[in-house]
Amino acid sequence: MSALPAASQRWDAADYAAHAGFVPALGQDVAALLAPLAGERILDLGCGDGVLSVRLAATGAHVVGIDASPELVAAARARGLDARVGDGHALATDGGFDAVFSNAALHWMRQPEAVVRGVRRALRDGGRFVAEMGGHGNVAAITTALRAALRLHGQAAPAFAWYFPSADEYARLLERNGFQVDCMALLPRPTPLPTGIDGWLRTFAAPWLAGVAPQHHADVLATTAELLAPALRDSDGRWSADYMRLRFRAIAA
Ligand code: BEZ
Numbered sequence: 001m002s003a004l005p006a007a008s009q010r011w012d013a014a015d016y017a018a019h020a021g022f023v024p025a026l027g028q029d030v031a032a033l034l035a036p037l038a039g040e041r042i043l044d045l046g047c048g049d050g051v052l053s054v055r056l057a058a059t060g061a062h063v064v065g066i067d068a069s070p071e072l073v074a075a076a077r078a079r080g081l082d083a084r085v086g087d088g089h090a091l092a093t094d095g096g097f098d099a100v101f102s103n104a105a106l107h108w109m110r111q112p113e114a115v116v117r118g119v120r121r122a123l124r125d126g127g128r129f130v131a132e133m134g135g136h137g138n139v140a141a142i143t144t145a146l147r148a149a150l151r152l153h154g155q156a157a158p159a160f161a162w163y164f165p166s167a168d169e170y171a172r173l174l175e176r177n178g179f180q181v182d183c184m185a186l187l188p189r190p191t192p193l194p195t196g197i198d199g200w201l202r203t204f205a206a207p208w209l210a211g212v213a214p215q216h217h218a219d220v221l222a223t224t225a226e227l228l229a230p231a232l233r234d235s236d237g238r239w240s241a242d243y244m245r246l247r248f249r250a251i252a253a
Contacts, residue, residue, distance in 0.1 A: 013049050013075035019199035022191065024051035027103040030132035033183075033249055036061040040098040043122055045088055045115075045131075046105020050076025056101065057081065066091070067105075091118030099128045106133035107162045112170075116177045123252040129179060135186045135246030136166040141231050142200075142224075142241060146208045149223035153216060161207035170246060179250035186246050193239040197225045197232060200241060 031052060036042055038060025044053040047065025049072045057063040065076050065083035076083035086092070088109045100119045109115045119129050143160075150157040165173070167186045174181055193200050201221050209217050233239050 011048075011069045011071050013071050015203060016049060016072065016075075019195045019203040021051075022194060023048070023104050024055075026189070026191065027052045027132070030101075030103050030130060030247055031056060033247065034099060034101050034128070034130040036063075036099065036101075041096060043091075043093065043097045043100045045091075045100055045102040045119070046108070047076050047081065047083055048072045048105070050079045050081040050083055052103055053081050053083070054079050064097075089114040089118065091115075091122050093122040095121065095124055097122045097127055098124060099130060102131035102133065104133065106131055107138070107164055110163050112163055112165070112173055113177070116173055116179075120178045120252055125252055127252045128182075129174070129250045129252065130248070132245050132247040134162060134164045135170075135244045136164050137186075137242075138162075138164040138244040139242055140244075141228060142197075143208075145224045145227040146205060146220075148227055149220050150208065150212070152223055153212075153220050155212045155216065155220065158208060158210065164244070165246065167246060167248075170248065174248075174250045178253055180253045182249040182251055184246070184248040184250075186244060189243045189245050190240045191243045193241055196239045197228055197241075200239075201225070 036056050036059045040061040042056060042061045042063045044056065044063055044065045047053045047067050050065055053063050053065045053076060063081065065081050066086040067073050068087055070085050073083045073085045089111050100122055106115065123129065147157045167184045171181045171184050201224060205221065209220065212220060232242065
């Protein structure tokens, strides 16, 4: 699924589908960990364009999607999903959900304590929080190359754009906010990029360019791609991204 974008990033639903359609497609494992049941009320946090939420709903669960992007929420609604624009740091639901699900969205939410508290409030006692997100080391080559390219072009780099916790860090966060961790794993998952690194950077790198004048963006991104080619492009010219997934299931105690 997708993400809650930084204020500097706006999503275009068609662009997102073209460059990041693999995100929901690779969400099957975390969806299987959720194992939604008919009749359950499930909150999909960072539902994006709703592709994966609709698959969850096909089991007979009632799925409510929330995403910070009005463009992606509109795309999710067009799929028939009950989707709302909202901030994952300030979930306004209380206790009515059997499960909160999230795929590839939590790393966009930079105040994780507020997010996890809101998720706990949204769940009934015994409800489950099942999610996958970027974990420690995620897109390390890409962020290192972005940082180097910004410096080579005399531009300042932000401290960091995303939140990629280790398994231990996220387990502690869950436990001090009323969850019992059932399973948690940090998994390397090199991810083929259907539209190459250019498509990925165009879709996701906006937070790194927030302080850069628009006329320099293309040069910074071209240098980033050049630096990454030896690591992320194979001899047939196919690109992949160095993803590390943090996947977990936790129970509201
Ligand atoms: C991810 O899914 O890991 C991710 C996507 C976009 C930006 C950063 C990370």
